[in-house]
Amino acid sequence: MLGRIIGALVAVVAVCVLGVMVLARRDDEPGTARRTVRNGGKELPVAPGGLDSSDPSEGGVGLDAEPGSSRVEMPGGKTPRSLRGIVESADGAGIEGAAVTVTALTRRDIEWEPAWARGEWGELDSPRVTTKTGGEGRFEVSLDGLESESGRGVLFVRCVGYGSALEDVSLDEGGFVEVVLEPAERLEVLVVDEEGVAVPGATVVRYGVVPGGPSAARASEEELRARYARDEGVTDPSGVVEMGAYGGEVVLVASTEDRVSLPWRGVAKGRVVLPLLDAFELSGVVRLPDWSDLDYEGERRLRVSAKTGGLDRELAVVRHVEAGPYGPLRLPRFESTDYTVHLEGSPIIPVRETFRPRPDVDQIQVDLNAERGANVWCRLVDMDDNPIQEGEATLLWVWEGKRNQLTRHTSEDGFLNMWSLPPVRFDVIGRAPGYATTRYPSFAVDVDGYVPLHLPRAGVIRGRCLADGEPVRDFTVMVYQKDLVVGDTVQFEGRDDGSFEMDATPAAKVLVSASSADYPPCEPVELDVGEGQPASVVLELHPGRSLVGKVVDLGSGRPIEQAAVQQVIWIGTTGSVRWGSPVYTDDSGKFRVDDLGSGDVRIEVSREGYATRLVSVGGKVGGDATPLRVELSPPSKLILRLTGRSAAEYAGVEVTASAGGGSSLAATPDSNGVVTFSGIGPGVYKVAVCGIPLGRPTYLCYLLVHAREVREATLPVGGANHLTVSFDRQRFAPEESTIYVHVYCLSAEEDAPLIWGTFDEAGSFEAWGVPSERVFVRASLLDGSVIAATSGRFERGELHLELAAEDHPLVLRVVDDGNDPVPGIHVYPIDPQTRAGTRSVRTDEDGEAELHGLPKADVPLLLVQGQRAASVETSVDGRLDEGEVVFRPVGSLALTLVNHGTPVPGVEADLYFGPVRIPAFYRESDEKGVVAWEHLAPGEFEVNLARPGFWEERRALTVGAAGTRATVELRRFGDLRLTIRNADGLAVSGLAIDLVDEASGTHVSDWIEAGRVRGSLVTDSRGEVRVEGLPEGSYGVRGEQGDLLGSVECEGGVERSAILLRSRD
Structure with a gap:
């Protein structure tokens, strides 16, 4: 494997060399053929004269740049090497005062991995020298002071009023080059303070940006060279510095001694205004592991980002990072915002450290300790197993409580060497232009061979993002396919017209939402996206709502201070967005979340020493809403x-x-x-x-x-009940497609597992230890479409099933009272023998769904619509080819939960249909003890009620068309100590007693056997019996012969003692 790793690294080097560096042609003498560099009509970067001084701290090489030359004297009379040339306009006139920079490429530049998700920009420490053109536009740059590990360099030429040029040059040979610049509009950058007043003497730095994401694989040589297009200027007395316009994307940053701007990113035209913000300094130490055995140097990059609303803003980027101190980096200060320092680049495990600067602290130190991990091979292929050459994969994992990720680009054969990650299971996201972004869960680091990532063809979404009718410049768009873990999230910056295009969208029904730094995610918009057919959408952002609440200890009710409250917004059933940075509770446990989003909004509440909770906000938003009470409990x-x-x-x-x-x-x-x-x-x-x-x-x-x-x-996960399944994939499945098999245990047990995997090339699958006598088996494709299904029963621990693609699955139509189709209904077939549920199918726009493998009998159906409506009183005849049911969620259920008349808040309530827990119908009782469900079809439901300190209750309830209201008495836990004595007052030992709950008629011995209470019902040497965790109430006590010894009371929250006399010996 090591040889393959090294070979892959060599391949990466070769690709970068071929794609980025082209050897400059020699032109040693005037009069020979000259190389002419034109910008093809594009507006390329232009910088003012005198940029990139020779200060080594700015990346120069210590040469004093004079107009026309940058020569140095060599000892011994040796003639120095130089690069000579002329910069001309399109009419052949020389351009005086153009800035010329030559950057020497190091080994790290040659082995550069262009796999940064957000694109490439920032400071480099590659040796460079700058000069200006003199009369007639001529220049000469000495190369002897430029130590290059590769013999190659990049020439960057710019001038105000013109375009610019980026070209490869040979540093070993020098030569003569001719550069032609086209006229171009100049760019004005105005720097202002927080009051909008112009700031003279501010430094403005401009960085060229290399495209990020999968599109980087298609970047031109010119676009890849943009990482070396750095220039800077100083604002004049009016606060303005002039630069040449640039046809591509740039980053602009302004700074003074104590302030810095937020990096501006986009295509700069006309005038750009950079407001200065209060700043603090970040520094630290980088510690790197040893990888000398790899014969690979590569490049590490240090980024600092801040989470502002829906944007992950890059504030500073340092490239060519090595072991040792870094910084200080001057960063803009945002209130109540989390910053993250990222250290990335093969072969280290990415390091990410998050901090929140205090307002009174101006200097912060964050050390970065990197480790070398393991590499994983992935391969991007289409649904026919053809390699995808232009794409990327991202590994995601959680290690030691921290989320992390790693992104790399594909090679020509679709392979990716993902280096490196810790010994943990990971998810993989595959992306490629024209293919739907797809997430594959749970792979092991020691996976044999490679991880194949099949990507289906995608659709295209074109749209605009608006707020108050005006375009939003910087925003994030989230797209998720309904009910499947397929989707994509893309951050757009510098979109002055608010436009965006996404070409990696699932070709299916999707939900689309957007957010920005100031606006939370909008209500998701449903789109029907076809393969290769653009779908249009306008996403309107709205100001967020406010939420106030209080976090308390569940047991004592005491307020919890410094608890983190993070907004999480669900998009559909599979996508979630963590928007903004968390807020923290004050010393009274109170918090306020502003800019709360629309749709399914939840908050994640965490505090050291407590279990993290995810709480649905529901109707607790707005000025008149009742404050939300969140109770945290020990883990x-x-x-x-x-x-x-x-x-x-x-x-x-x-x-x-x-x-x-x-x-x-x-x-x-x-x-x-x-x-x-x-x-x-x-x-x-x-x-x-x-x-x-x-x-x-x-x-x-x-x-x-x-x-x-x-x-x-x-x-x-093994043992008895061995299942084998065969499927004729050659006949019924698309060629080379992955066929998934799901095995549903048809058991009345609520925790019955689902077993799943894939058919092998021969169409076989097997599993052991299936914990049910009957199973339902289904074969499906990646997009969830079902090919075949059947069921069977084990005989003497063995079951073999053969799946055949059905010509006529039962087509179910779901309609409302007006006989109109109801789309988006999840239909769960229920096994008529065990009442166990199987995986749902979803009705389409015609209200229809195909049900495969139904038993030839009446099959009960559970119908669920999102998180708000459910129906259980329907069934379909599995012997037919079609059926129709009416969805009438006209009823409701509301329970008031009390203990001795006092409302009980924070009770966890789950709704069941027999042993089947209805998805997404979890609720919690409010401060009045009320828990409610709207839009339930009339029928028989069960409710499970649980709260720490209280006995867990399971109640069967009938929901009527007019709604059902009921009060449920919850019983607190208590302990009971009984002493049994005989007529002489002596302890009776070894006596087995029977303790019966008078409220339910349940024998306490059954609860002890099930583990619901703790204790023994046999008296010890002192004649005592002690039972812990009993629900409060009256209990009858009987002896071994059934003789009644008496009745005792168990009181909630305390231990009650009682002495009972046994009249018989």
Whole structure:
């Protein structure tokens, strides 16, 4: 593998050399053929004379630049090497006063990886020298002071009133070049203070920008050379500096001794105004690992960014970073904003450190400690397995509580050497022009071979982003395909007309939203995007709303200060956006979030020592809304016991857990198959078990964890019930397509897992330890379209199923009361024997959905519309080819939760249809103890109610057309200590008693066996029985022979003691 790695690095070097550096042709004597460089009519960068002084701190080489030459005397009378030339206008007249810079390319430049997602700009330390043209436009630059590791350089010529030129030159040989500049409009940069007053004497630096993202693979040589187009000027008494107009993208930064502007990015024309802001300085130390064994130097880059609203703004970029001190970097100061320092570049693991500067601190130090990780090979291919040459892949992972990512570009054969990342499972996002951006979850670092990334063909979205009817210049657009993890997020800057185009959009129904630094995400707009057919949209941004609330300790009710409150906005069911920087609670636990977005808005609340919570905002926004109360509890714990495998087989297994769009946690089981997730919050956790030997299926289950709970669960991943599935992929599937198989356990158990994987080339799949007697199996493509499905029952631990593509799946039509089709309904077929649910299908614009593999019987259906409507009283005849059901969510359900008449807020409420938890219908009771669901079709539902300190309740409720209202008494936990004595007052030991809850008739022994309460019902040597965690209320006590010993009361929140007499010995 090491040889392949080194070979790939050599290939990267070759690509960069061929794509970026072209050897300059020799022209040693006047009169020979000269090279003429024209800008092809493009307005290229122009800089004022006298730029790039020879100050070594500015990247020069210590040569005093005089007009016309930059020669140095060589010892021993040796003739110095030089690059000579002439700069002319289109009419052949020499241009006097043009600035000429020659930059020597280092090995780091040659091995440069153009894979920065946002494009390339910033300071370089490559040796360079600058001079000006003299009379007749002639210049001469000495090359002997330029030490080049490559023998190559880049010539940058510019002049006010003209375009500019960037060309490759040979530093070993020098020569003579002729540069022709076309006339071009000059650029004015005005620097002002925070009051809008012009600032003379300010330094303005301009950087050329290399295209970022997948389009960088298609960049021209001229565009790639833009990283060497740096010039600067100083504002005159009117606060203005003149520069030449530039036909491409640039970054402009203005600064004085104590202030700096926000970098301006875009195509600069006419006049650009740069306001100066208060500044602070950032410095630190970079520590790098050793990679001398690789014979590779590469380039590291240090970036500083700030999260302002929906924009990730780059504030400073330093290139060619080496070990040692960096800075100081002068950065603009924003209030209540998080800054991140990024250190990136092969072969280190990217380093990202986040900080928030205090208003009273002017100097901050952030040290960056890099490590060398492992590399992973990926390959971008289309759906026919053809390599995609122009694309990129991004790895995403969470390591030691921090999110991180790594991006690289493809080579000609579609391969990418992703270097490097820590030993953790990762997701991969594949991007390429003309292909839909697709995310593949959960790969291992030690993956054999490479990770293939199939990208489907994409559609195109063209649109504009407006606010108050005016174009927004800098904004971010988010696109997600409905119900699938397919989408893209792109940040646009410098769009004066607010326009944008996205050519990596799924060719399907998508949701589109946008945000900016000042405006939160707008309400998502639904678009129907066709393959290769542009869809148009106008996204209107609106001012955000406000949310006030209070964060308290769940147990004591005390306020929690310095808790972080982060806005998270959901787009559809799969996409989420973390907008802006978090706000923090004050010493009374109160917080205020301004600029709250539209749609499905939630807040993530976190504090050290507490479990992080994700809370739906609902109607808690606006000036008249009731303040939101958020209760944080100590962390919970999830213990998962895997069974059916040997200790050696568990060694290669990894388990991930995630809840509600939060970070994915990863752990490996011990030799007994036990996995523990500590420090987690309440919620429904999606748990995936990967790396199972022999077929490598993934076992997936959903586990509900309550606050302050130690949740234990068992998941078979081997043993009895061996399933094999075969599918004639050559006949029914597109050639070379990946066919996914999903196995649904038809069990009445709520935690029954889903097992999924892919068919091999022969069309086979197998799994062990299926924890149900019946299964439903489905084959589908990447886009979720179902090819075939069937079901079966195990016989003596074995089941073989053959899937055949069905000609006529049942077509279900969902209509409303007026017989109009209802699109967007998720239809969940329910197994008539076990009442277990399977994966949903979604009705199209005609209200129709295809149901594959239904049993030949009446099949109950669960119908769900987003997060607001559900119906359970419908069914379809699986023996037919078509069916129709009416969706009538006219009912509602509201429960008032109390304890002895006092409202109980913060109760977690989940809605069920039998054993099936209805997705996205989780609620919490408000400060009045009310929890409610609107738009429910009349029928039988179940509600599960849980809150720390209270007994978990499961209630069956009937929802009527006129709505159902009910009050539910919740019972607090209490402890009970009983002493049994005989008629003589002596303790009775070894007596087994029966304790019965008089409210429900349940035997406490059943609760002890299920682990819901703790204790023993056999008296000890003192005649005592102690039971902990009982729900408060009355309990009947009986002896071994069923004789009634009496009745006792359990009181919530305390331990009650009682002495009972046994009249019989």
